[in-house]
Amino acid sequence: MKIAFYGSSLLSSWWNGAATYYRGLLRDLAARGYDITFYEPDAYDRQQHRDMEPQPWAKSVVYPATQDGLRSVLAEARAADIVVKASGVGVFDDELIAGIIEHSRPSALKIFWDVDAAATLDEMRGQESHAVRKALPDLDMVLTYGGGPPVVNAYEGFGAARCVPIYNALDPSTHHPVAPDQRFTADLSFLGNRLPDREARVEEFFLSAAAALPERSFLIGGNGWESKDIPSNVRHLGHVFTHEHNAFNCTPLAVLNVARDSMANIGFSPATRVFEAAGAAACLITDAWEGIEQFLQPNEEVLVARDGKDVAELVGSLDETRARAIGQAALRRVLAEHTYAHRGEEVDELFKKAVAPELADA
Structure with missing residues (x-):
């Protein structure tokens, strides 16, 4: 047809x-x-x-x-x-x-x-x-x-x-684990364009967490953030092309997903980034939204934060061993149910x- x-x-x-x-x-x-x-x-x-x-x-x-x-x-x-x-x-x-x-x-x-x-x-x-x-x-x-x-x-x-x-x-042919790339080294990374109904939530969940952890490194990718006032421990990359997403997700200790205002109010709407990160076996921290268990199990396959304070606490307590275990569990789940x-x-x-x-x- x-x-x-x-x-x-x-x-x-x-x-x-x-x-x-x-x-x-x-x-x-x-x-x-x-x-x-x-x-x-x-x-x-x-x-x-x-x-x-x-x-x-x-x-x-x-x-x-x-x-x-x-x-x-x-x-x-x-x-x-x-x-x-x-x-x-x-x-x-x-x-x-x-x-x-x-x-x-x-x-x-x-x-x-x-x-x-x-x-x-x-x-x-x-x-x-x-x-x-x-x-x-x-x-x-x-x-x-x-x-x-x-x-x-x-x-x-x-x-x-x-x-x-x-x-x-997840499309496993395009998003999968790769070797780390030093360009994307960070304790927590976020990827998303600067949009009016996303900016306040990025400020809360990402930038406030960075401000609370001045000794840790943060990385933000996406269009529009170059004119944003951000903490000194946050690096801005600009646009990250699709072929770079695997390395972006695999390299940092953890990556953050933040729903836009409208979708956060509805739930049951995992962003593309959730599956890209899981497909790369990244340790994902996401804001809380209704229905997440349908896709990834909190504390086992994904870490869930209610606000920026939670994000800071999760990053502060996370080590490479636990991050790797969460990422591998997420990869197994999405390959089995969400391709x-x-x-x-x-x-x-x-x-x-x-x-x-x-x-x-x-």
Whole structure:
């Protein structure tokens, strides 16, 4: 079956946290026989910061961020059996969601795939005319990369025919243990772009912990932090490319995950970074969120902190032996239950059950 997927970027992780998620899922679906074309706009300098070239498992179409470019790629939706519009493309989002409904064949499966459900739902609550809210009656399903029951209930309350979370996961072919790299040496490291609904939580969980442990070393990677006032024991790296993530995770004593404000309020939404770190056998410290036991067991496979004071206490008491044991336990768990092969199997089953009858055996 042919999938037309309209997303932010498959080729670049530059200001695009969903890249790893897209890559892991679509690579697995291609191995299951799906013929995938990924449409991404030439926007936000992502094409100038590619960290992956086009792959044999998905045809990549980069289109100009213009009305003509939009029309040209929407016209190709008619050739697909499954048409997906992802959230957060950043260019023509409203036009894309309306366009896939207009240009897809009546028999095609039409899907909105929300990679930031909490933010989308907040917008929908405040805007009756929100493009996604208006599109829901014409969509076959909504998929999200997290959220659990609260997100499912909210989407179905807005009129979605069906909402199914497809959680982040590990792609063992790209994220795995490697040798340490001295560039990433630290007692605690954090990786994430500086975003308005993340900054306060980074201040609380990461920067306040660094300030409380002046004798320890901290490392922050991601775009936007270069203008932030940070403690003297915190080094800023700037953008860390996907191919560097393994060394970034393997080298420090521990790595930190901090949910953005919106997702922290919902729970059941492990970030991509959680599985990247576990896949590299890193000792992960995460802020507390509902449902974490579904993915990693606290104190055995992950360390959980309620605030910056907890983070400082965990880092202060952590030694290499315990950190290594936690990281190895996390790796075993995600390999057994949380790879993109597991997620791809879920999506494949969903598609086969939902697709138009004449395509069911394709």
